[in-house]
Amino acid sequence: MSELRITGGNRLGGAVTVHGAKNSVLPLLAACVLCQGECVLHRCPALSDVASSVAILRHLGATVTVEGDVITVNAAHVTQSDIPEDLMRKMRSSIVFLAPLAARTGCADVSLPGGCELGPRPIDLHIAGLRRLGADIADGHGRLRCTVSPRFTGTDYTLPFPSVGATENLLLAAATADGTTVLTGAAREPEIFDLIAFLNAAGARITAKPDALVIEGVPALHGCEHTVIPDRIEAATYLAAVAVTGGTALISPVVPEHLAAVLPLFRECGCHLKAWGDSLLLTAPPRLNHLKFVRSLPYPGFPTDAAAPLLAAMTVADGVSVFAETIFENRYRYVDELARLGAAVKTEGRVAVVEGVPRLQAAAVECTDLRGGAALVVAALAANGTTCLTQCHHLDRGYAGLCEMLNALGAQADYAS
Ligand code: EPZ
Numbered sequence: 001m002s003e004l005r006i007t008g009g010n011r012l013g014g015a016v017t018v019h020g021a022k023n024s025v026l027p028l029l030a031a032c033v034l035c036q037g038e039c040v041l042h043r044c045p046a047l048s049d050v051a052s053s054v055a056i057l058r059h060l061g062a063t064v065t066v067e068g069d070v071i072t073v074n075a076a077h078v079t080q081s082d083i084p085e086d087l088m089r090k091m092r093s094s095i096v097f098l099a100p101l102a103a104r105t106g107c108a109d110v111s112l113p114g115g116c117e118l119g120p121r122p123i124d125l126h127i128a129g130l131r132r133l134g135a136d137i138a139d140g141h142g143r144l145r146c147t148v149s150p151r152f153t154g155t156d157y158t159l160p161f162p163s164v165g166a167t168e169n170l171l172l173a174a175a176t177a178d179g180t181t182v183l184t185g186a187a188r189e190p191e192i193f194d195l196i197a198f199l200n201a202a203g204a205r206i207t208a209k210p211d212a213l214v215i216e217g218v219p220a221l222h223g224c225e226h227t228v229i230p231d232r233i234e235a236a237t238y239l240a241a242v243a244v245t246g247g248t249a250l251i252s253p254v255v256p257e258h259l260a261a262v263l264p265l266f267r268e269c270g271c272h273l274k275a276w277g278d279s280l281l282l283t284a285p286p287r288l289n290h291l292k293f294v295r296s297l298p299y300p301g302f303p304t305d306a307a308a309p310l311l312a313a314m315t316v317a318d319g320v321s322v323f324a325e326t327i328f329e330n331r332y333r334y335v336d337e338l339a340r341l342g343a344a345v346k347t348e349g350r351v352a353v354v355e356g357v358p359r360l361q362a363a364a365v366e367c368t369d370l371r372g373g374a375a376l377v378v379a380a381l382a383a384n385g386t387t388c389l390t391q392c393h394h395l396d397r398g399y400a401g402l403c404e405m406l407n408a409l410g411a412q413a414d415y416a417s
Helices: 020-036 048-060 090-104 124-130 164-174 190-201 232-244 261-266 304-316 335-340 370-381 403-409
Strands: 003-007 013-017 040-044 063-067 068-074 106-112 137-138 143-147 156-158 182-184 205-209 212-216 225-227 248-252 274-277 280-285 320-322 344-348 352-353 365-367 384-390 412-416
Touching: 003 370, 003 403, 013 232, 020 040, 020 048, 020 090, 020 164, 020 190, 020 232, 048 063, 048 068, 048 090, 090 106, 090 124, 090 143, 090 164, 124 137, 124 164, 156 352, 164 182, 164 190, 164 212, 190 205, 190 225, 205 248, 232 248, 232 280, 232 304, 232 370, 261 274, 304 320, 304 352, 304 370, 335 344, 335 365, 335 370, 370 384, 370 403, 403 412
Parallel strands: 013 248, 040 225, 156 182, 365 384
Antiparallel strands: 003 384, 003 412, 040 068, 063 068, 106 143, 137 143, 182 212, 205 212, 248 280, 274 280, 320 352, 344 352
16 A cells, blocks of 8 residues: 555544464464475464465465465475575565475575564574574575575574574474474564464474473474464554544453563553453543653563554653663664654664653654554554555555554544555
8 A cells, every 4th residue: 555644633442353463473374384284374464474475385386375364375395495585575574484494395595584674684593593403504695595404403502682583493493303402592472482382283392491492303294273363563553542542442352461561551651451351441541641661672571563653652642751672773763754743752772762742743754664654653643634654565564454443443544546
């Protein structure tokens, strides 16, 4: 979609249906390459990144059908061991095809991935870990050639940083490795455990201990059926959208523990939140209070992806809020666009200081990345007048049915043709 127009000022209310998690379905689709049978994935969001993963699977020789939110993948016959650059460049998570493709065919020849420009997006942790699992990786000229003969070899390995993507690649390498792998220092995000649940349903033998992931390699994986966990970042984004308008909404399904570091911040800024089962009811005050200090951290800390929409809500809060980003080098590219709406945000490296203003004023703004675009949507909902957002393809990567969902909540949003 080219340009999204949002007229601010409406108080949002109603119900939000949360989709399956983008950052879970993408590694799950890559994991299907390991499965020599039919995999059925339920609650798959209709996102451009999902379409990109389906295109990669089809290129590799898998048959894939998409019916509503159900994706069926049969990778019984993987015929290719390369992924073309144009497919790899569409997103960051294409790199998670590296290990399953090498494990399945003995070789993976891929280009470096694309993805949101949040600073350098290196893959050194992926490469170092896969080499320790026995891979021979030649990298150069923007491409990687990963070969294992005949398969990965289990070993003990400690990740120097709990990289989500690197943890996913190492799990996918270890699942059918020769021997057992003990991973310490791994990421513990909910999406990691969703991948582990999928792999175990496909015949893997992975155990999550308090301080390590233990993967006993098995000869092969079969097909399975799995439902993707709800998207905690989408849920946090809609919480911010409703809260900034002083609205009330029911958000479900959610897994409350996945939002354990998020919900207290909405309470701190004045929202009333009731959680029961897989539902959340948020009621916001007419004006939010500021947030003293928000620091993003690896899970179970506050998720970096939820910071941008929350920061946008703080641009019209009462008082000064401070955000510190510890995961990515340059997560504030969207702040200049917020300034066009009248926001008063000062950034210094990984710190942003947000001085709440009484009201934002509509303007023409450009989405810089997925979550930066979400921040602009949240800000536009609170601005006087009609804001026009361009470069909306960034939003299509992570928010299925965004315009329809906003309007169902009482917003005024439409796509300019
Ligand atoms: C995943 O990215 C998510 N993407 C990101 O969500 C999320 O922000 C991030 O994890 C952190 O939670 C997907 O799952 C598709 P990392 P990933 O490897 O795997 C550095 C969104 O908006 N690093 O945990 O790329 C890296 O530069 C996206 O949905 C290395 O130095 O994140 C970053 O500073 C944005 N070397 C930090 O680690 C490596 O080899 C975290 O990266 C890998 C990473």
